[in-house]
Amino acid sequence: MTNRSGRLSRRRAIEAALAVPLSWAGFAAHAQDKPPLRLLVGFPPGGNVDYAARLLAERLRAPLGRSVIVENKPGAGSRIALAEIKRSAADGSTLIVSVDAAFTIYPHTVAKLEYDAQKDFTPIVRIATYDYAIAVAASHPAANIREFMAWAERHPKEASYASPGSGSGPSFVGQELARIFKVPLTDVPYRGGQAANTDLVGGTIAAAVGVLPDMLELHRSGKLRVLAVGGSRRNALVPEVPTLREQGVDFEGDITIGVYAPRGLPPAQTLALGRTISEQLAGADMKSALDRQGLTPAPLSGEQLAVLHAAELRKWDALIRATGYVPQ
Numbered sequence: 001m002t003n004r005s006g007r008l009s010r011r012r013a014i015e016a017a018l019a020v021p022l023s024w025a026g027f028a029a030h031a032q033d034k035p036p037l038r039l040l041v042g043f044p045p046g047g048n049v050d051y052a053a054r055l056l057a058e059r060l061r062a063p064l065g066r067s068v069i070v071e072n073k074p075g076a077g078s079r080i081a082l083a084e085i086k087r088s089a090a091d092g093s094t095l096i097v098s099v100d101a102a103f104t105i106y107p108h109t110v111a112k113l114e115y116d117a118q119k120d121f122t123p124i125v126r127i128a129t130y131d132y133a134i135a136v137a138a139s140h141p142a143a144n145i146r147e148f149m150a151w152a153e154r155h156p157k158e159a160s161y162a163s164p165g166s167g168s169g170p171s172f173v174g175q176e177l178a179r180i181f182k183v184p185l186t187d188v189p190y191r192g193g194q195a196a197n198t199d200l201v202g203g204t205i206a207a208a209v210g211v212l213p214d215m216l217e218l219h220r221s222g223k224l225r226v227l228a229v230g231g232s233r234r235n236a237l238v239p240e241v242p243t244l245r246e247q248g249v250d251f252e253g254d255i256t257i258g259v260y261a262p263r264g265l266p267p268a269q270t271l272a273l274g275r276t277i278s279e280q281l282a283g284a285d286m287k288s289a290l291d292r293q294g295l296t297p298a299p300l301s302g303e304q305l306a307v308l309h310a311a312e313l314r315k316w317d318a319l320i321r322a323t324g325y326v327p328q
Contacts, residue, residue, distance in 0.1 A: 034066035039259075040085060040096040041070060042078025048213050049078075051293050052127050052257050053097040059280040078102055083114045085121065090264035092273065095124065100256035101169055104312040108320045109167040111327040122261040123309070125274040126300035127281065128290055129254045132173050132230030133212040134161075134244075137200055138222055140207075145228050145247045148207060149181040155206075160186040162196035162208040167328060169255065172316070173230060174209040175323045176251055200224055211255060212238070213294030230254055237294055253315070257295070258305055270302050 037060070041053045050072060057068040073081040082102055088094040103117040115121070134145065142148035152159035163171040166189050178185040188205060190196040193214030200208045201223045208215070208224075212235060218224045219238060228244045229235050231254045244251050259277060261270065278299040280286055287297050300308065 035093055036067040036069050037064060037092070038094045039068060039070045040081045040094065041072050042074060042081030042096070042098060042102075043072065044074045045072050048130060048211070048293060048295060049097055049099060049257055052290070052295060055286065055289050056097065056127065056259075056277065056280065059283075059286065060276065063276050063280070077106070079106070079110070079114055082121075085260065085262055086115045088262045090122070090262040090266075092261065092265060092269050094262070095273075096121075096260050097127070098258060098260055100258065100309060100312060103309045105167075105169055105172075105316050105320070107313065108317055109325065109327055117313070118310070120263050122263055122265040122270055123302040123305040124259040124261055124265075124270055125277045125302060126256055126258045126298055126305050126308075127277070128257045128295040129231070129298045130257075130295050131212040131235050131254050132170060132209065133215050133226050133241075134173070134177070134207060134209050134228045135197075135200065135215050135219065135224045135226045136207050137203055138225055139203065140225065142227065143225075144242070145177070145244065145249060148227055149177065149183050152185060152206070153181075153183045156184060158206050159184060160188050160206055162188050162190050162200060162205050162210070164193060164196070164210060165189040165191075167325065169253070170209040170211065172319055172323060172325075173251065173253070176319055177209075177249065179322060180249060180251070197224065211294075216294045236296070237291065253312075256298075256305075256308070258300075274302050 039053050039057055041050050043049050053070045057070050060068045073084060078098060081096055082098065085094065085096045106113055107117045136142055136148060142151050161174045163174055165171060166187065171187050174185055174187055193210045196208045196210060197215060197218055199205045201218065212229060215224060215226055216237060219226045226238060226241050228247055229241055230244055230251065232252050234241065234243060281297045281299045290297050
């Protein structure tokens with residue numbers, strides 16, 4: 001039979017591993033009286049959105065007094081999960097953690113979108129942002145965007161870039177670079193950033209346009225070189241890398257991770273949820289955990305997030321039209 005001190009040591013070890021407060025046992029008994037809060041994620045486990053959702057789930061259980069579970073429902077670029085949220089009751093029991101492309105890019109790229117991006121959801125809070133990034137292999141001669149585009153002009157047959165797929169944000173960023181510099185670039189769609197980065201490091205493709213979290217460790221280890229980030233200011237995780245705008249490129253943009261409810265969630269409940277989530281984001285441990293993934297805590301209220309989406313919707317409309325992209 002295990003003695004009391006042994007049981008206590010194991011309990012403390014488990015609590016430390018899960019980063020749960022020591023009051024967990026009392027909370028768990030109370031939480032059994034409430035139905036769990038479901039956080040849907042429209043992507044497989046392990047990605048940036050899933051990572052943010054699981055961090056949030058850990059930290060919301062105690063302040064909400066209920067269990068919080070993450071459910072991955074991947075497919076169709078997260079549109080399967082978004083369709084489920086649209087059908088869910090607006091009672092705060094089912095939310096989605098999503099990137100903003102679902103509300104700002106998909107309306108311009110998906111011919112038959114299953115939802116109205118501006119009417120079918122209630123924005124609750126922005127959790128974090130992460131940057132678009134343009135990279136080349138460490139052996140590539142280009143040290144910045146202008147040098148890469150000059151190289152691409154001299155080597156038209158090799159002037160290609162990997163992207164997460166036609167119709168994605170990074171794909172359009174690459175096309176925008178080609179338009180601004182008047183240098184043709186071939187978009188080569190890949191299934192995910194890891195496959196693209198493998199070919200980039202191996203020299204199979206000249207460049208990649210993706211997101212900083214997928215490139216961060218390879219850049220730090222010297223296996224590839226990030227030439228630019230797309231945000232409004234340099235990213236604190238790679239302060240040596242200039243923005244596109246610093247290099248004279250008229251583009252600015254990043255990816256937002258936010259929390260959304262079905263349309264009709266009462267304003268008081270929306271505000272309370274948003275405040276609770278923002279309080280968790282303010283903790284030093286949360287910032288450190290997000291930093292490790294290449295994400296930047298960036299809380300905005302639901303109202304502010306809706307205003308941001310409206311502006312981004314207009315921006316991407318103009319940019320995507322300029323590429324001649326036909327909705328699929």
